[in-house]
Each structure stands twice: as C-alpha cells, then as structure tokens.
Amino acid sequence: RVMRGKAGPTIGFLPVGVSQKDLVQVPNDYQVQVLYAWGDPISDGPAFKPDASNSAEDQALQAGMHHDGMHFFPFVKDGKPVSDRGLLVLNHEYVDDGLLHPGGMSGWSAAKVAKSQAAHGVSVVEVRKQGNRWEVVRPSKYARRVTAATPIWLSGPVAGSDWVKTAADPKGHLAFGTFNNCAMGVTPWGTYLTCEENFNNYFEGSAKPTNGAGALEKRYGIKKGGSIYRWNEFDARFDLNQHPNEANRFGWVVEIDPWNPMKPPVKRTALGRIKHEGATVTLAKDGRVVVYMGDDERFEYLYKYVSKDRYDPARPGANADLLDRGTLYVARFGEDGKGRWLPLVHGRPGLTSDNGFADQAEVLVKTRLAADAVGATKMDRPEWIAVHPVTGEVYCSLTNNTKRGAADAAATDKANPRTDNVYGHIIRWRDEGGAAGESFGWDIFALAGDPANPDPAKRGNIKGDAFGSPDGLWFDPEGRLWIQTDVSTSVLNQGDYANLGNNQMLCADVETGQIKRFLTGPKGCEITGITRTPDGSTLFINIQHPGENPLERSDPANPTAISAWPANQFGDVTGGRPRSATIAISRKDGKVVGV
Numbered sequence: 001r002v003m004r005g006k007a008g009p010t011i012g013f014l015p016v017g018v019s020q021k022d023l024v025q026v027p028n029d030y031q032v033q034v035l036y037a038w039g040d041p042i043s044d045g046p047a048f049k050p051d052a053s054n055s056a057e058d059q060a061l062q063a064g065m066h067h068d069g070m071h072f073f074p075f076v077k078d079g080k081p082v083s084d085r086g087l088l089v090l091n092h093e094y095v096d097d098g099l100l101h102p103g104g105m106s107g108w109s110a111a112k113v114a115k116s117q118a119a120h121g122v123s124v125v126e127v128r129k130q131g132n133r134w135e136v137v138r139p140s141k142y143a144r145r146v147t148a149a150t151p152i153w154l155s156g157p158v159a160g161s162d163w164v165k166t167a168a169d170p171k172g173h174l175a176f177g178t179f180n181n182c183a184m185g186v187t188p189w190g191t192y193l194t195c196e197e198n199f200n201n202y203f204e205g206s207a208k209p210t211n212g213a214g215a216l217e218k219r220y221g222i223k224k225g226g227s228i229y230r231w232n233e234f235d236a237r238f239d240l241n242q243h244p245n246e247a248n249r250f251g252w253v254v255e256i257d258p259w260n261p262m263k264p265p266v267k268r269t270a271l272g273r274i275k276h277e278g279a280t281v282t283l284a285k286d287g288r289v290v291v292y293m294g295d296d297e298r299f300e301y302l303y304k305y306v307s308k309d310r311y312d313p314a315r316p317g318a319n320a321d322l323l324d325r326g327t328l329y330v331a332r333f334g335e336d337g338k339g340r341w342l343p344l345v346h347g348r349p350g351l352t353s354d355n356g357f358a359d360q361a362e363v364l365v366k367t368r369l370a371a372d373a374v375g376a377t378k379m380d381r382p383e384w385i386a387v388h389p390v391t392g393e394v395y396c397s398l399t400n401n402t403k404r405g406a407a408d409a410a411a412t413d414k415a416n417p418r419t420d421n422v423y424g425h426i427i428r429w430r431d432e433g434g435a436a437g438e439s440f441g442w443d444i445f446a447l448a449g450d451p452a453n454p455d456p457a458k459r460g461n462i463k464g465d466a467f468g469s470p471d472g473l474w475f476d477p478e479g480r481l482w483i484q485t486d487v488s489t490s491v492l493n494q495g496d497y498a499n500l501g502n503n504q505m506l507c508a509d510v511e512t513g514q515i516k517r518f519l520t521g522p523k524g525c526e527i528t529g530i531t532r533t534p535d536g537s538t539l540f541i542n543i544q545h546p547g548e549n550p551l552e553r554s555d556p557a558n559p560t561a562i563s564a565w566p567a568n569q570f571g572d573v574t575g576g577r578p579r580s581a582t583i584a585i586s587r588k589d590g591k592v593v594g595v
C-alpha cells in the first residue's frame with residue numbers, strides 16, 4: 001500500500017520565480033556550469049567554430065544538437081561507484097538547420113544533409129570533476145558518437161523479416177543510424193536505451209504505396225512532402241518511393257553499451273515500434289525485466305514490456321537477450337480506477353492473420369495498429385515515465401492535448417479528464433502483484449495549470465508552483481520527483497501560458513503533493529534530460545534548443561534573434577549562436593541537490 005500525507009524526502013530549497021530572462025536561474029545556494037554544448041569536441045578532435053562552419057566530418061566528432069535524455073554511468077573504484085568520474089551518455093534529438101550551417105538551409109546540399117545527420121544521435125563522453133568543476137576528458141578512449149549513419153544491429157522478432165529488408169541490407173539485420181532520440185532508459189546490466197521518437201519527419205512518403213504500406217505510413221504520420229529535414233533530396237534511402245522498407249527500421253528502442261565503443265548498438269524490436277519517448281526499466285520481484293514506454297502523440301498509448309527470462313546479476317553475458325524475448329503490453333485505463341495491460345501477442349483476438357497480422361513481426365512493425373485492435377486507452381501524449389525507488393509506483397507525464405474533446409476527436413475519460421488539455425497532467429499507477437502484473441490501480445497525481453487562468457477548468461490542482469506541459473520526469477534515489485517542462489515555443493509566454501514563464505524544472509514530494517520550482521531556463525529552450533552522481537552532489541540536465549522560434553528553424557542571418565545563451569551567461573563559453581548544452585548543478589556546500 002502506498003501511504004499518502006506523510007512527509008517524503010527533504011526538499012529544502014527556496015523556490016525560484018517564473019522567468020522570461022535569457023538565463024538559467026537556480027536557488028541562491030546553488031551553482032551552475034556549462035559542461036558539454038553543441039559543437040564541443042567529444043575527445044581531442046576538432047574545436048567548435050562559432051560561425052557553424054564545422055564540416056560534417058567535424059560534427060561527427062563533436063556534440064550533436066538538441067540534447068535530450070541522458071544518464072551518468074559512474075566509474076567504479078574498489079567496488080564502489082565514484083561521484084567524480086563517469087561516462088555521460090546523451091541523446092541529440094533533432095536539429096535547427098538555421099543554426100547548424102552557415103546560411104541555414106539555403107543552398108541545401110549533400111554536405112549539409114551529411115552534417116545534419118551527424119548532428120543527430122547519441123554522445124558518449126567521459127567526464128570528471130577537478131576541484132569544484134566538471135570537465136570533458138580529452139582525449140578519452142570511451143568518447144563516441146552514434147549518428148544517423150552508424151551501423152546498428154536489428155534484433156528480436158522483426159530482425160530478418162521481410163519488413164526490414166532493403167537494398168543495402170538484403171537480410172534485414174543491419175540498420176543504419178538512429179535519429180529523433182528523445183528520452184531514454186538504463187538497464188540493470190549497465191547499458192543505455194535511446195528511443196526513436198518522431199522518425200516520420202525524416203521520410204518522403206510513398207506516392208503509390210503497395211501492400212497496405214499506405215495505411216501503415218499514414219498511421220505513423222509519414223506523408224508525401226512530409227520530410228521536414230529534407231535528407232531525401234540528397235540521400236535516396238529517405239525516399240520511400242525508392243526504398244519502401246527503410247522507415248520500418250525506425251521507431252525502435254536502441255541499446256548502447258557505453259563502456260565498449262567498438263560494439264554496435266542494437267535495435268530491440270520486441271519493445272515495439274512507436275514514436276518512443278522513453279524506455280524506463282525496472283525489475284519485477286522475480287527478476288524479470290519490465291520496461292515502461294510512452295508513444296508521444298495525441299491519442300496514443302502507454303506500453304510495457306515484460307521479459308520472459310530473469311535478470312541474473314552474476315552472469316552479465318546472459319542478460320544480453322532479455323530485451324529480445326518477452327511480452328509487449330498496451331494499457332487500458334478503466335473508469336473505475338483500475339486498469340489492464342493487454343498483451344500484443346500474435347494469435348490473440350484481433351491479432352490474427354484474419355485481422356491483418358501474419359505473425360509477431362507484423363504485430364511489432366504495426367504496433368500502433370495492434371494496440372488499436374485490442375482497444376487500448378488513447379492518452380494525452382505520454383512522455384517520460386518514472387518509477388518510485390521504494391514503492392514501485394509509476395508516474396507518467398501526459399504533456400498536453402488541445403484536441404481532446406474536439407468534435408472530430410476522442411472525448412474525455414477519467415484518465416484524460418480535460419477537454420482542450422493545454423497544460424497536461426501527471427498520471428500514476430501501481431501494478432498489482434509487482435511490476436510484471438497484468439492489472440493495476442491508477443489515479444492522477446496532478447493536473448497542471450495556471451491558478452490565475454480565467455477558465456476554472458484550466459487552473460489545475462497543483463499544490464505549490466504552477467507549470468504546464470510536463471515532459472521530463474525522474475525520481476532521484478531518495479524519491480524526489482523532478483518534473484521538466486516542454487511548453488511549445490508556439491505558445492510559450494502567451495495566452496494560457498502568459499504567466500508561466502520560460503520552461504522550467506520543479507521538484508515534487510509525491511507523499512504530500514507539494515511542488516516547488518527549482519530552475520528556469522533561457523529563452524526558447526526546453527528543459528530535458530536528468531541524471532546525477534551517485535552521491536547526489538551534482539545533477540546534470542540539458543538545456544535543449546535555446547532560442548527556438550515557433551518555426552523551429554532559426555534565421556541564419558540573425559542567429560541570436562531570440563537567445564544568446566549560453567555565452568551571455570557564462571564567460572568561458574564560445575558564443576556566435578545559441579547552443580543546446582548539458583549543465584552541471586550543485587549546491588555551494590556540496591550537499592545533495594534538492595535537500
């Protein structure tokens with residue numbers, strides 16, 4: 001049973017106010033430094049050029065753009081994880097081509113496409129604390145970039161199937177690259193999971209789809225003329241008219257071993273093909289691996305995966321396939337506060353050949369269609385998922401859904417209770433009998449909102465500091481719930497969001513429901529990615545796309561039109577244009593962040 005009302009872990013800082021300044025702001029007794037910004041070399045490679053004139057080859061040895069999900073893997077000394085040295089692994093979700101190249105997208109070329117591809121993916125950098133400051137270790141034998149071109153194995157039921165065979169990979173075992181990597185997960189065996197989210201925006205859809213490809217492309221949002229990154233103009237594999245299966249090789253969870261830079265990453269197809277936000281891993285009582293996952297789009301679903309076999313800490317090599325054999329489920333939230341995990345297993349009602357699913361590979365390639373067939377609950381954009389370190393209770397950000405209740409869309413239900421849900425909410429559930437259970441009880445932790453909104457339905461029920469569009473969500477080991485926001489730049493500081501300031505990070509006591517604002521970001525940024533050192537003395541987060549405008553593409557003639565962060569705040573950072581960056585936050589007295 002979960003106890004409510006008693007005090008949770010200490011959350012002792014004095015909250016900061018909302019802010020529209022072009023700065024990172026934290027409570028007075030805290031300090032911030034920039035650790036790893038877009039363009040910084042991962043090792044002893046090429047230096048960042050503030051005019052964006054680095055080549056694609058340079059970019060492949062530098063931090064990508066748009067930092068997102070992240071984890072700190074500590075080094076181990078005398079059998080104990082240390083807090084002054086580790087590998088920081090982080091996603092580079094997407095790019096702003098207006099900032100990435102001199103002249104932005106004018107004179108669009110193969111070289112610009114190659115640079116855009118190299119600015120996507122994942123970074124592995126070695127970091128260490130020297131005195132009071134963190135630095136990237138240069139050179140480091142661990143330093144690595146995974147980009148949109150890196151060879152990546154396919155594994156699980158879809159590997160080798162006709163769905164993923166291409167001219168470049170006739171056997172369907174080796175994909176090239178990963179992109180739109182949003183949130184993440186960490187396995188008990190020490191690997192990093194990076195999740196492919198809005199992969200549809202990279203493909204030119206089929207003009208004359210065959211074999212039902214039209215319905216599949218449509219269900220995942222792939223459109224003719226829909227390639228907003230324009231890679232297809234110089235790289236034919238992103239044109240589905242020429243390479244119809246290429247898109248089926250994206251939308252997966254990708255496993256990376258950060259300690260072995262020579263080992264190719266692996267796309268784990270048993271975890272389903274959706275617009276994966278994250279992949280939050282926990283263990284069931286009997287040692288089976290449980291992965292919670294959201295599909296971030298309006299009216300999409302929540303999933304979980306349960307491995308067939310048990311995790312064995314004594315045999316690290318035996319754990320490699322736990323993410324290949326197991327059951328994928330999708331959630332149905334009942335109106336009575338109870339819910340069911342519905343298995344997406346070929347042969348079950350709705351998932352047979354008669355319904356268009358020939359085998360498990362087809363169920364997985366068409367995960368969204370399989371979830372439609374079993375009657376899952378359409379949610380308000382599931383983003384990050386966090387598991388309470390003691391109770392095992394699971395929390396998920398439902399960031400917003402302004403179409404909820406519209407004439408042509410799904411009505412409200414108890415799990416998604418507001419029409420025109422501009423601010424989002426955080427839902428939570430307790431799997432019965434432990435994480436592997438097939439039923440759960442659920443309730444809503446908080447309805448976000450602005451208590452000053454003239455519309456009472458939009459005021460929310462937050463106890464404490466106001467926010468909207470929760471996205472990043474993470475429990476620290478003491479059980480503080482950290483909430484990061486991603487208010488779209490199209491509505492930031494306007495209308496319903498006029499009072500809520502720039503994107504922010506808050507800290508919640510889930511026992512009492514109290515929420516305090518810990519940090520506010522610079523202009524046009526999202527706050528995302530969160531991890532810390534084992535001793536809690538340093539918290540790392542990402543400032544994603546400072547200076548973003550509603551078009552998500554900057555004017556190359558005036559790159560600092562909205563933001564000049566981080567150079568405007570930190571004298572030791574090169575300017576020229578705004579840069580996504582990992583920042584390190586610590587208390588001046590060295591105590592645990594949040595205390």
Ligand code: FEO
Binds near residue numbers: 093277296383
């Ligand atoms: Fe990339 Fe759903 O945020």
Ligand code: CA
Binds near residue numbers: 183
């Ligand atoms: Ca997100």
Ligand code: CA
Binds near residue numbers: 399
């Ligand atoms: Ca988001």
Ligand code: CA
Binds near residue numbers: 486526544545
């Ligand atoms: Ca973003």
